[in-house]
Amino acid sequence: MPPTKNAPTEQTSTDRFRLLVDAVQDYGIFMLDTEGNVASWNTGAERLKQYRPDEIIGRNFSLFYPAEAVAAGWPAEELRRAEKDGRFEEEGWRLRKDGSRFWANVVITALRDPDGKLAGFGKVTRDLTERRAHEEALRESEQHFRLMIEGVRDYAIFMLSPDGVIESWNSGAQLIKGYSPSEVIGKHFSLFYRPEDLEAGKPEAELKTALQHGRVEEEGWRVRRDGSVFWANVVISPVYDANRLLRGFVKVTRDMTERRRLYELEKSSKRMSEFLAMLAHELRNPLAPIRNAVTILQLEPSPSPLVRSSRDMIDRQLSHMTRLVDDLLDVGRLTTGKIRFKTEQVPYNLVVARSIEAVRPLLDARRHRLTTEMPAASLLVQGDATRLAQVLQNLLINAAKFTPEAGLIELKVWQDGTQLYTSVRDNGVGLSAQALSQIFELFSQGDAQTAARESGLGIGLTLARSLVEMHGGTLNAESEGPGRGSAFTFFLPNAQAVADGAGDEDDIGSGAAILVVDDNRDAANSLAEILRLMGCQVKVAYDGPSALELFRKQAPQAVLLDLGMPDMNGYEVLAALRALNGGEQVTVAALTGYGTDEDKQRALAAGFDEHLTKPLDFAALQTFLQAAGVAVES
Known part of the structure; x- marks a missing residue:
């Protein structure tokens, strides 16, 4: 039967397929004969490999392989595998006409005639260079990331x-x-x-x-x-x-073990500081009446030699115990960063004089000879007078303790430009090289055998160095060895010499009314006795209501008011007192065993005019009375 009109002939279908293959540009599609010679060539192959059909047809396809692949017989191996399995696929480097390489995906298919005899091969090649570069970049990135994580x-x-x-x-x-x-x-x-x-x-x-x-x-x-x-x-x-x-x-x-350990240490330090504050308060309460009793004995006109000796011994040991309590509190403040001081122009000559006066009983008890060398002009430094005196006192006490009886201690102050130097040198037990390297560490007491013979907590020098550094200076120690004495030297910045012009303190008269309020009867009565010996008229109350009643009857010039009383504490008494007639004008000091900066600030904020710490220092008491306008007998 003849073909219908317009029906495609076999030749027409073949031509259309050839046109379709030839139009493909993303794939190189071509035929090989049984020997691997190129028999056809599409547009994609020409675009990919750069050969025109007349340049490549009839030549062997091994032309597309790198020399090392040809030497290994790989092109022939690909045809063998394709003939054996019917199909072969791989990826690898191929060559263009200009010799450049590209990464190719290759599929070779064995072609057979109707009798199954091998007629040649169909080969499809695709350029995957860009994809390979992306994959390589990705692998390299992953490798770098892996190495980074591993490192x-x-x-x-x-x-x-x-x-x-x-x-x-x-x-x-x-x-x-x-x-x-x-x-x-x-x-x-x-x-x-x-x-x-x-x-x-x-x-x-x-x-x-x-x-x-x-x-x-x-x-x-x-x-x-x-x-x-x-x-x-x-x-x-x-x-x-x-x-x-x-x-x-x-x-x-x-x-995070180390961080947790530091956190626990910080918590322990805070608890320790709280404990030290409580301990200091509890120690100061019984120390207060003892200090008052000693002061009373000191004011007695003519005590017997035995009484005088006992009184002075109690005074020395009480002063030592008070210093230990103060050092305990200060080291707690240091570890928590709570030490604060008032910076002002300080007459350094006065700091030195007060420090020597405070340490004089210890020097006399050990029969030490103290020599001082000071500039003729008065010296001013920026700092806290109390803290600077604490530094110098600690150095003098340290020298006195570690120098055998009848030793020599030399105190020297000199100025170099704007820097003020202070040196405390002794001819005492000295320091070994190891002790010298550790002497400023907390709780260090120098050489163990020497320290064992002396009392103390090993915190005085640590406090001294820290306080000097807070003033912008440094404190150093030196010694030529055991038995050859020691020297401690510190400097303070911003010092200046000024002409002498300090006036004498005002004379103090007599006859004043003071109200002492404390639930501790021993503390209240002994303080009242001191005030009476100073020529003051004193009234005593042991609780808040009694104090307010006495105040209503006659308003005193000054009130010394304990804070830690039961039922009605000192803050409550102060508030009630200020509301009474004349209460706003009276000068009131808080008496307490708590002596931190926060305690002082709280008391002043509550309306107290002064914050006095137990055991009450006699000089501090005199200063308060003078500020309150109270005249006492000298």
Whole structure:
């Protein structure tokens, strides 16, 4: 039957297919004969490999392979495999006409006639250079990331499967947890948890929380390979693939044991400071009446030699005990950064004079000879007079304690430009090289055998150096060795010499009314006795209501008011007193065993005119009375 009109003939179909193949530009499609010679060539092949049909048809396709592949017989091997299996596919480097290389995906298909005899090969080649470059860049990026993760030593970074099985392990994980990769990969991450955490289901709960919230972070104890525990900061985040399927979890662990230790030390330091403040208060309360009793004895006109000797011994030991209490408080303030001082122009000559006066009883008791060398002009420095005196007193006390009886102590002050130097030198026991390197450390007492013979807490020099440094100076020690004495020298900046012009203090008269309020009867009565010996008229109350009643009858010039009274404390008494007639004008001092800056600020903010710390210093009492306009007998 003849073909219908317009029906495509076999020749027409072949021509159309040839046109279709020839039009493809992204693929090189061509035919090879059974020997591998090019038999056809499409536009894509010409575009890809740069050969025109007349340049390549009839030549062997091995022309497209690098020399090393040709030498290895690879082109023929590809045809052999394609003939054997019917099809062969691979990726590899191929050559263009100009000799440049490109990465090609190659598919070779064996072509057979109707009888099954090999008629040649069809070959399709695609340029994948750009994709390969992208993949190489991605692999390189992954390699860099892997190396970066592997190089991190401060953090344990590892992958978990969706079930919590460890899949990767970096060097930080090995360092922190103690496992090598071969020991831990493939095991469940719960082996890092304590038994009580496992019993509570903590590992599973962490993964669940991470899934619910996209991340979980916590701190807690974790277990190392050797069974020891460390305080860890842990972050777990889920990892998803491109299709939002859970790939697993990434876990980052950091050893925070040292930070936790510092935090615990800070808490302990705070508790210690609170304890020291309470201890100082409790010690100062009984010290107050003792100090008052000693002062009364000192004001007696003509005590017997035995009484005078006993009185002076009590005074020395009481002063020593008071210094220990003050040092305890100051070291607590130092460790918490709470030491504050008032900076002003300080007459340094007066600081030196008061320091010597305070230490004189100890020097006399040990029969030391003190020599002083001072500039002729008066000296002014920027600082806190009380703290500077504390520095110098600590150095003088240290020299007195560690110098045998009848020793020599030299105090020298000199100015170099704007720097003021102070040196305390003795001919005492001296310091070894090791003791010299440790002498300013907290609780250090120099050489053990020498320290054992002397009392003290080993904090005086630490306080002295810290206070000097807070003034912008430095404190150093030197010694030529044991038995050859020591010298402590410090400098203060911003010093200046001025002409002498300090006036004498005003004379103090007599006859004043003072109200003493304290629930501790011994403290109240002994303080009242001191005031009477000073020529004051004194009234005493042992509680708040009694004090207010006495005030209503006759308003005194000044009130010494204890804060820590039961039922009605000092703050409440002050508020009630200020509301009485004449209460706003009277000068009131707070008496307390608490002596921190915060305690003082609270008292002044509440309306007290002065804050006096127990045991009450006689000089501080005189200063208060003078400020209140109270005249006393000298």
